[in-house]
Amino acid sequence: MEQKTYKTVGKSFRKKDSMQLLTGKPVYVDDVTPQNALVVKILRSPHANAIVEEIRTDVAKKVPGVVDIYTWQDVPQTRFAIAGQTYPEPSPYDRLIIDRHVRFVGDVVAIIAAETEKAARKAMKLIKVSYEVLEAVLDFRTAKDNPILVHPEEDWFPPCPVGGDNKRNMVASETSSYGDVDGVMADCDIVLDRTYHTKAFNQAMMEPFICYTELDRYGRLHVVSSTQIVFHTRRILSRALGIPKSRIRVEKPRIGGGFGAKQTAVCDVYPAFVTMKTGRPAKINYTREEAQIAGSPRHEMEIRVRLGASKEGKIRVMDLYTLSNTGAYGEHGPTTVGLSGHKSIPLYTGSLEAHRFSYDVVYTNLQAAGAYRGYGATQGIFAVESAVNELAEMLSMDPTALRDKNMVKEGMMMPAYYGESANACALDRCMEHCRRMFHWEERYPVRDMGNGKVRCAGVAMAMQGSCISNIDVGSATVRLSEDGTYNLIIGAADMGTGCDTILAQMVAECMDCDLDDVAVFGADTDASPYDSGSYASSTTYITGKAVEKACTELKEKICAIAAEMLGCGKDEVVFESTRVRRVATDQTVSLADIAYKTQVGNTQAAQATATHSSPVSPPPYMVGMVEIELDKLTGLVTILDYMAVVDCGIPINPALARIQTEGGIVQGIGHTLMENVTYDHRGKPIESSFMQYKIPTRLDMGHLRVEFEHSCEPSGPFGAKSIGEIVINTPAPAIAHAIYRATGVWHRELPITPEKVAMSLPEKE
């Protein structure tokens, strides 16, 4: 494949904020906002389903330092959604700031505003609440049409028709199909029917949810939040508080990780409400426990896969049914579920004759789920890739050879992926490359190490998208400064991923300047051009293209100004990095002189703003292979090597793409082997701290090796697709596969803890 060479794009530059972050400079919400703001604390429900019968705050309000305490009687009665999605949101408007009906252990009962943390905590203990405790829906398999309703209210409102019905505990429901599913299934030599179960894994980003609010010098609500979605947060607050958007400004400083958790306005409404009530600065700073029990984790899903194949290993038909648990509120419920089918089935476009995908999304009285890297694709890929591995083992076929026969290849139209074409797809090369690098043939066979331990390998493929097609909007403003340097202003949110830097790399490439000559600012609803925000793997692909367009427009404007200075038409000049040259005479003007000219008697802005959206969402592709050592006595699974080859189009910054991949793989390892989510019989979450919710340490992930196979996406900036989400999708199916190879047992529920492995083994061999 022919590939262009670039000066700045495709190179591993340091992130623009690296040294500030690594030397501990104050750049996060809690560092850059006043320390004397009112402390906002939330009294949370001890019950999974209850009505607040009586709540008495009079004694609590007498605690010195307590400014006020708010209950359900004090808040606006307009329902809203806190999902960061483009309006009209697919998520139902099912929340109030405080609802008299509390729907999960951890739901909001009262908001306390106090001068100090200590006063707030003391007051919390003195609030007297009596509850009418109701029976709860705790098993999502029994939620649909259960007589107990999570949202019985009459003002429940879905802004989009997605098949929901609150009187059936349903948030969304749909069936789509292609071809004669039942006919092809009946004609198959082998039909596998398997059900897989994944849990509500927590993003566990290192900085929990935090938000600061104040009234600014114009009396407007100024919000400083750790958020991926400044514009959506402004819209959400506007509806929840009943104030116009022009009265709200939302900005984000550096973000201590998000992974989708901060694509939901989890905590912003509480301090905003306090500031509107008191006129005073307010801050909410979630504890780790609150982030664990009242955050916005992954949707628990149960996925039934029916897969029909010929005995030669041709995968002919797939029928998926996903049951998704959105918990007590519907954020991202109707949309995450779609990816469980739309981003797993198309992996087998190469051979599928027909497919069906149907789903139900249900309410339960458990913590509300939200967006988490992978966004449903992770769950679907665990199911589909596990089923394909089961098929390979059943046919005694090499699972990589089975995939070679069936996978999607470049140029194919994908009926299961919105009818889009795989214009740039190196999945076949990823498989070949990974097989070679991993030494698959040597490592796939089970090797008894003679000490009660066995070594073996597993494999999985993955795909994702590069935006929400026809919906996501990215914008960029590029401005020339007096000395010939540039400002790039964006509304996308760098949450550590490095998008500020890679977008600046694109400016440097387009304007033919040094990366150091591009200053980046983002994101602030008062200053940034509109951007849906950083989610759905869209920033590189969508906002990147907006950057490219803005640079093209800016160059034209610079040339027009220069032409005026050179006394010629703008078609007679060319832009040459630090100057503009009149072709006929070789006269030049420097960029700095042009920039100064723009400040004297000038009527043309030396800046350009461009906006982009895409009718397609080109999938990145990936292959992951894992070697494990399994202790047959204890069930302990040790990851020895994890190797992955990714096709993210052309990586704009290979070092950052690599780190994204490594980080995603390690999160995936955590979900597969150790991160569990369980509740007691009353719906109280057990894993409420890092004591119980074990995320991988640097001793748990073995050796990682990541390489890239380039493809060139014609609709992406510089051929790029996306990288942020796909990387979390391969570990679960690959590791489950390896565990089967070691034990002969398929584990179809995550996580696969040592206990589960040990209990699944025969008593004595």
Add this chain to the structure above:
Amino acid sequence: MEIKIKLNGRPVAGYVEADTILLDFLREKGCFSVKRGCDTSNCGLCTVLLDGKPILSCSTLAVRADGHEIYTLEGLQEEAADFVGFIADQGADQCGFCNPGFVMNTIALLRENPDPTDDEIRSFLAGNLCRCSGYDGQLRGIRAFLDSRKG
């Protein structure tokens, strides 16, 4: 009660309550590099040096530091600058929220063991969680720094 500590080389006095946590005291004194990530001594984000030894300031009462010497990353900028650039070169800083605690513990490691093996690095830093990087990039950065020192 009043406590007196030597903070980043300078004497600092302050009034604290019996249950004031060292982490909160340090942030109050402007040491914003000290982060809170968990409350249960699991994440390592709040690591500071007490009399040269790495401790978790979220699990230490401020009064325990009375009469002792505390260093936060604010006071060790030059020592950190020696090696953090190598981590930046890997892109392994990512969101950055775990960086100060991780950098403090790496300083403690390199003071104690100037030429650690990869396994020694992994084991010393095992208590410093990072959710972004997958850890390997941090290790490559430290390794590149150690290699550069050998010339």
